[in-house]
Amino acid sequence: MTPHLSDAPPQQTESGSVTLNVEGMTCAACQSRVQRALQRAPGVSSASVNLMMANAAVRYDPDQVSAEALLDVIRSTGYDASMPVPGRSAQQQQEALDQTQQAEYDVLRRKAIVSGFAGAVAMIVSMPLMAGDHAHESVDPFMSGVMSTLTPALRQVMPWLYDIPAVVLSWGLLGITIGVMSWAGRHFYSRAWLAFRHHGADMNTLVAVGTGAAFAYSALATIAPGVFTSRGMAADVYYEAVILIIAFVLTGNALEARAKRRTSAALQALASLQPTTARVIRDDVEVDLPIEEVAAGDVVIVRPGERIAVDGEVVSGESAVDEGMVTGESMPVVKAAADRVIGGTVNGTGALRVRATTLGADSVIARIVTLMRDAQASRAPIQNLADRISGVFVPVVVSIAIATFVTWYVVAPGAPLIRAFSASVAVLIIACPCAMGLAVPTAVMVSTGRGAEMGILVKGGAALERAGDVDTIVFDKTGTITEGQPTVTDLIMSASAVDVTDFLRIVGTLERSSQHPIADAIASEADRRGAGRGAVESFQSVTGKGAQGVVDGRAVVAGNRALLADWSIDTAELDAAAVELEERGRTTVFVAIDGQLAGLIAVADPIRETSRAAIARLQEMGLRIVLLTGDRRETAEAIAREAGIAEVIAEVLPDGKVASVEALQQQGRVVAMVGDGINDAPALARADVGIAMGSGTDVAIEAADIALMRADLSGVESAIALSRRTMRVMRQNLFWAFVYNVVGIPVAAGVLYPFTGLLLSPILASAAMALSSVSVVTNSLRLKTAG
Amino acid sequence: MAPSDIAVIVAGAAAIAAVNWWFFLAGRDSGRGGNGNDATPQ
Numbered sequence: 001m002t003p004h005l006s007d008a009p010p011q012q013t014e015s016g017s018v019t020l021n022v023e024g025m026t027c028a029a030c031q032s033r034v035q036r037a038l039q040r041a042p043g044v045s046s047a048s049v050n051l052m053m054a055n056a057a058v059r060y061d062p063d064q065v066s067a068e069a070l071l072d073v074i075r076s077t078g079y080d081a082s083m084p085v086p087g088r089s090a091q092q093q094q095e096a097l098d099q100t101q102q103a104e105y106d107v108l109r110r111k112a113i114v115s116g117f118a119g120a121v122a123m124i125v126s127m128p129l130m131a132g133d134h135a136h137e138s139v140d141p142f143m144s145g146v147m148s149t150l151t152p153a154l155r156q157v158m159p160w161l162y163d164i165p166a167v168v169l170s171w172g173l174l175g176i177t178i179g180v181m182s183w184a185g186r187h188f189y190s191r192a193w194l195a196f197r198h199h200g201a202d203m204n205t206l207v208a209v210g211t212g213a214a215f216a217y218s219a220l221a222t223i224a225p226g227v228f229t230s231r232g233m234a235a236d237v238y239y240e241a242v243i244l245i246i247a248f249v250l251t252g253n254a255l256e257a258r259a260k261r262r263t264s265a266a267l268q269a270l271a272s273l274q275p276t277t278a279r280v281i282r283d284d285v286e287v288d289l290p291i292e293e294v295a296a297g298d299v300v301i302v303r304p305g306e307r308i309a310v311d312g313e314v315v316s317g318e319s320a321v322d323e324g325m326v327t328g329e330s331m332p333v334v335k336a337a338a339d340r341v342i343g344g345t346v347n348g349t350g351a352l353r354v355r356a357t358t359l360g361a362d363s364v365i366a367r368i369v370t371l372m373r374d375a376q377a378s379r380a381p382i383q384n385l386a387d388r389i390s391g392v393f394v395p396v397v398v399s400i401a402i403a404t405f406v407t408w409y410v411v412a413p414g415a416p417l418i419r420a421f422s423a424s425v426a427v428l429i430i431a432c433p434c435a436m437g438l439a440v441p442t443a444v445m446v447s448t449g450r451g452a453e454m455g456i457l458v459k460g461g462a463a464l465e466r467a468g469d470v471d472t473i474v475f476d477k478t479g480t481i482t483e484g485q486p487t488v489t490d491l492i493m494s495a496s497a498v499d500v501t502d503f504l505r506i507v508g509t510l511e512r513s514s515q516h517p518i519a520d521a522i523a524s525e526a527d528r529r530g531a532g533r534g535a536v537e538s539f540q541s542v543t544g545k546g547a548q549g550v551v552d553g554r555a556v557v558a559g560n561r562a563l564l565a566d567w568s569i570d571t572a573e574l575d576a577a578a579v580e581l582e583e584r585g586r587t588t589v590f591v592a593i594d595g596q597l598a599g600l601i602a603v604a605d606p607i608r609e610t611s612r613a614a615i616a617r618l619q620e621m622g623l624r625i626v627l628l629t630g631d632r633r634e635t636a637e638a639i640a641r642e643a644g645i646a647e648v649i650a651e652v653l654p655d656g657k658v659a660s661v662e663a664l665q666q667q668g669r670v671v672a673m674v675g676d677g678i679n680d681a682p683a684l685a686r687a688d689v690g691i692a693m694g695s696g697t698d699v700a701i702e703a704a705d706i707a708l709m710r711a712d713l714s715g716v717e718s719a720i721a722l723s724r725r726t727m728r729v730m731r732q733n734l735f736w737a738f739v740y741n742v743v744g745i746p747v748a749a750g751v752l753y754p755f756t757g758l759l760l761s762p763i764l765a766s767a768a769m770a771l772s773s774v775s776v777v778t779n780s781l782r783l784k785t786a787g
Numbered sequence: 788m789a790p791s792d793i794a795v796i797v798a799g800a801a802a803i804a805a806v807n808w809w810f811f812l813a814g815r816d817s818g819r820g821g822n823g824n825d826a827t828p829q
Contacts, residue, residue, distance in 0.1 A: 201810055395810035399803045406799035410792045 016062040019055050020070060023080040023100065024187070029202030029394060029433065033195060034077050041065060041073045051441050054100070056081075078194035098268065101257060108254035111184040115247035118180050122173055122240040127154060128162045129169050129237060142761030143240070170222040173239040177215060185211065185246040201394035203432050207249050209398065210428035210762065211242045217421055218242070228417075236418045245429055245766040252434060252770030256777065270452060271369050273325055273344035278309030281353075294356050302352040310343040311363045312354035319350025326365065326455070326709065368457060381462055382440055382730060389436065397431040397745070404749040422762060426748035430765040431741055435772040439733035442780035447726040450784055455709035456719045463705035467689045467723035469670045473618060473716065474661060474683075476675040477629035477636065478517060480693055481615075481643050481713070482605040486517050488525035489586060490602035492577050503599055504531035506551045507558055507591050513539040514547045518587060521603045522558075544630050544653040546589065557592045560632065564590050564597070574600040585638030587631055607643055614713035615644050621720065624669070628652060628660055628683075657683040674716055675704075691716055722783075729783055733776045740772050 025031050031051040038047035038056060043064025049056040058070055067083060074081035085096070127147055155162060181189070185207075192208035195201055218237040221228055225235035278294050279286055279301045286301060294300065294310055302308050308321065320332035323345045332348055335341055341354055342364045360366065401424040408420030444461040451458045458464050475481050493500060508526025511519035513536055539549035545566070546559015557567050561578075564571050569592045571578070578588040578600055586602040615625055626647045627640045636650035649660050661683050664671045673680070673687035684690030684704050692704035693711055708715035748765060752758040 196809075199810055199813055395806055398806050402799050402802050402806070406795055409795050410788070 016060040016067075017058070018060075018067050018070070019057045019084055020067070020074065021082045021084060021097075021100070022049065022054055022056050022074055023082075023104070024191075025049075025051050025054065025079055029200075029437065030079070030191075030204070031437065032388075033198070033200045033202060034074055034079060036200075037073055037077045037198070038070065041070065044070070051437060053445075054097070055084075076194075077198065077200075078191040095271075105254060105257040108250055108257050112247060112250035112254045115180050115184040115243055115250060118176055119240060119244040119247045122176055122243045124150075124154065124158075125161070125169055125173055126237070126240045127151060128164070129166055129173075141759050142764050167222075170237055173237060174219060174222050177218075177239045177242050180243045180246055181211065181215065184250060188246070188249075201398070203394075203434055203437075205394050206397065206428045206432050207245065209401075210425045211245050214238045214242050214245075214421070214425050214762070217418070234418075238418065238422070241422075241425070241762050244763045248763075248766035248770045249432070252773045255770070255774050256434070256438065270325070270344075270365060273307070274363070274365050275307045275309045275344070278356075279303075292360070294359060296356055296359060298356045300354045300356055302347045302354055304347060304349045304351060306347050308341050308343055308345050308347055308352075308354065310354070310356040311358045312341055312343075312356045314339045314341060315353040315355050317350055317352040319352050320348035322346040322348065326368070368452065381465060382734070389433070393431070393433050397428060400431075400745060400749065401425075401427040408750060419759075423748065423750045423759065426760045426762040426765045427745055429762050429769060430744035430748045430760065432769045433737070433741065434769060435737035435740060435776045436734065438773060438776045438780075439737050440730050442777050443726055443730045443733060443783060446780050446783040447722060447729075451719070451722055454715075454718055454722075456715055456722065457707040457709065458719070458723075459705050459707070463689060464723050464726055466670065467672065467706065467720055468727035470623065470672040470689055470720060470723075472624040472626065472664055472669040472671045474626045474628050474664065474671060474673045474687065475615075475645070475713075476657075476673075476680050476683075477627060477631060477639055478605060478676070480674050480676050481611045481627070481639065482607045483711075486521040486587070486603040486605035488521050488601055489604045490581060490600075491525075492574060492600040492602075494573050494597045494599055496596055496598075498593065498598060501529070501531050503591070503593075504529055505534055506554065506556055506593060507599075507601070509534040509536050509551045510539065510547055510549050510556045510558055512536075513549065514541050516541075516547075517605070518589065518603050519547065522589065522601055525601075554594050558589055558601075560588070561590065564592055567592065567595070569595060569597055571597060573597055578602075579634060582632055582634035583638060585635055585642065587635050607639060608711065608713065610712050610714055611643050614717055617714075617717050618720070619644075621717070623720070626660075626664070628657055628673075630657075655682075658686045661686050672716075672720070674713070691719065726783060729780055733779055736779075737772060737776060740768070744768070 022034060025034065031049045034056060035047055035049040038044055038049070038058055041060075043061045045059045045061065047056060047058045056074065060067075060070065071081045071083065123143070123146065126143070127150065130143070130147060188204045188207045189212070191202070191204040195205055215238075218239050221235035221237050228235040274291065276291055277288050278291055280289050280294055281287075281299045281301065282289075291309060299315055300309050300312065302317075302319075304319070314335050314337050316337060318334070318336040321335050321341060322332045323342060326342050326345055335352065340357075341352070344365045358364070361370070404427050405420050405424040408423055409417070412419070440461070444464060447464060448458050458467075478486075491500070491504075493503065498506075504526040508523045508531055511522040511526075512533070513519075534552040537550045539547065541547050542559065542563055545563035546557070548555075548557045548559070548563070548567075550556065557564060557569065561571055561575075569590075571590050574590065574597065578590070581588055581600075581602040586604050589601045589603065591598045591601065619625060624647070625645050626649060627636060627643070627645045628649045629636045629639075630652050631639075631650055633648070633650040636648050640646070640648045652660060657680070661671055661673055665688065670688045672689040672691055673683050674691045674693070675681075675684050676693040680692075684692060689706060690704040691706045691708060693708050693715075706719050708719070744760070744765070746752070747758065748760040750759060
């Protein structure tokens with residue numbers, strides 16, 4: 001059965017809700033600045049900014065602020081913003097996002113390469129300067145190392161370099177550095193300034209202050225060297241550090257941009273499944289149309305081996321359709337007349353005619369992509385921690401850098417001024433919290449993308465986190481463990497009963513008005529036996545008990561013992577037979593006509609083939625499994641035995657399901673509820689993690705945190721395994737990002753110098769920073785092979 | 788301790804105070820909010 005996603009939230013509602021594209025954010029502090037600016041704007045009730053998806057989801061009051069005004073708010077923080085184009089198909093939206101990301105990546109890569117090259121040149125040109133007439137070695141340990149290795153070689157290859165007057169080299173370097181800073185590094189300074197004006201600070205601030213200070217120092221030494229020499233200090237210049245720092249930070253940013261593109265690959269793949277044309281029958285003629293021109297109700301022809309163009313209902317034909325790319329189902333599903341098909345799935349060997357139902361942004365694939373993108377835009381609670389830290393972090397680091405400078409100056413007066421300077425700059429650079437900002441979002445993105453490939457739709461980072469902590473799973477019976485398509489297996493008439501056909505006609509008519517799967521089974525059986533249909537009045541469905549009404553002028557009651565007891569109808573005659581059937585796992589329905597017990601119908605709902613194995617594996621994972629159902633105890637226990645579940649809570653009314661979940665939670669357990677069907681929705685919402693089977697109703701999918709596209713319990717196992725693995729990766733990322741900063745800052749400040757002589761070159765610091773971002777992203781990408 | 792050392796220490800302390808005032812307090816005073824501590828729970 002195809003999943004129903006007709007209730008996915010649209011992009012704009014009456015209360016004002018919009019997702020805006022934001023360009024140029026590179027770290028958590030950038031993201032939290034945009035978020036705070038939006039949250040502070042009048043009329044905004046909530047804002048959620050996502051670094052990886054480069055967008056901001058905002059809820060606002062249209063009477064107080066417009067979406068355009070929100071764009072201005074974002075732009076005032078230094079980042080470009082644009083409106084999403086309405087009515088775009090999933091494909092078009094994804095393409096637009098790809099293009100933006102590709103452009104960003106290209107620009108960053110070009111800048112990184114050019115500045116890297118300029119940095120290498122600057123390093124070479126700097127060496128004669130450093131080995132110059134002041135005859136002192138570079139205070140930068142990295143440059144010292146380079147110099148001692150390369151000087152002899154350089155003297156041989158470029159002896160003329162050493163003949164150029166130092167002042168010329170110095171001015172030349174000044175020129176190159178200005179060029180790099182104003183072209184490649186421009187956005188660091190412009191964004192840092194914008195942030196500063198708004199009392200904010202982020203990674204750009206650190207880079208801007210670090211390179212700016214080093215540049216100012218070096219420029220002064222070039223333009224007015226007397227300022228230094230008159231005080232007995234060397235007029236050292238530090239241009240190569242400025243350029244190389246910019247080059248390394250840009251490299252880190254470029255690699256992040258590339259990672260963004262790769263992490264959204266799963267969604268790209270999904271969005272590209274939808275064909276761009278369809279073969280439609282118009283006026284009895286087959287015509288190829290672009291997909292945008294297909295209208296609801298059009299009949300589309302799907303030839304063998306083709307991709308189905310649109311969501312629809314099969315009009316004629318029969319074929320096995322591979323729905324793997326969308327639902328993760330590995331076996332092709334047979335589709336015949338009246339079956340629903342999903343656009344983008346692959347037709348097998350039969351031909352089909354399909355009447356188009358949902359199109360464009362409402363199609364299943366478009367809705368999945370939108371759902372996943374919203375999920376990736378949502379926050380994992382663990383991420384809030386990283387956000388809060390990054391907002392406070394930068395000013396604290398600047399303070400530490402100032403303290404570092406002062407300490408060096410006062411405590412080690414024999415050391416050159418530039419050493420104090422160098423240590424401060426190193427502190428600023430090594431403290432860049434890029435890795436911390438990427439740690440969680442990259443993991444969430446890759447993980448939800450991987451989940452989508454497996455037919456597991458995780459509705460957000462929070463759901464992912466909680467699912468990783470689950471230790472108890474509560475299963476609903478009907479439609480979850482069982483197929484949800486019961487059939488009548490036994491029919492026992494009471495002694496005083498009417499004719500069988502009559503009986504079926506009456507009961508069938510009543511049950512046809514009911515929505516319950518058991519009612520469907522009875523109604524189908526009545527049709528199957530050609531019992532005919534009557535007329536029903538005063539139909540009433542009694543939740544948890546059955547149904548009652550008047551059919552052809554006769555009062556009919558169909559339900560469990562409790563319902564018949566309410567009407568004071570004695571069920572003793574058929575009780576024994578009922579118990580015997582229930583012990584075999586049947587659900588029994590007592591039927592009374594005109595106040596007299598008329599018969600007993602037994603309905604069986606077989607358990608899914610995959611249920612038993614899936615449950616065994618879940619138990620192996622250390623999870624406690626509970627079966628929760630409104631069915632009679634005997635039926636429930638029979639099913640539980642067959643499925644391998646030891647714990648059963650039976651005869652529960654819908655309110656009771658919520659209470660059962662709560663009771664388990666009060667024991668300190670983290671409870672996941674797996675369900676399908678309207679009476680599960682409240683319990684799904686109450687559970688720590690609600691998991692809806694995709695074959696179920698829209699209500700269940702809306703109330704759930706995770707939707708399984710496939711009607712297969714192994715999806716639960718995969719979902720939990722994926723969550724656990726994702727949480728592990730997130731914690732690893734955060735740990736390494738944090739340790740890197742915590743260890744790096746004191747080392748950069750020179751804490752180890754008195755003991756080991758160890759100093760950190762700002763150049764190495766920026767290289768290490770780029771490396772940490774890359775390693776966090778790479779670690780997250782490992783999740784692509786999960787499950 | 789040389790006078791220049793004292794001057795540098797004082798200047799450094801002033802700079803640290805100024806940085807923290809600007810980023811944590813000034814924004815809040817002017818109604819433009821702090822610096823990350825008011826993250827709204829999602």
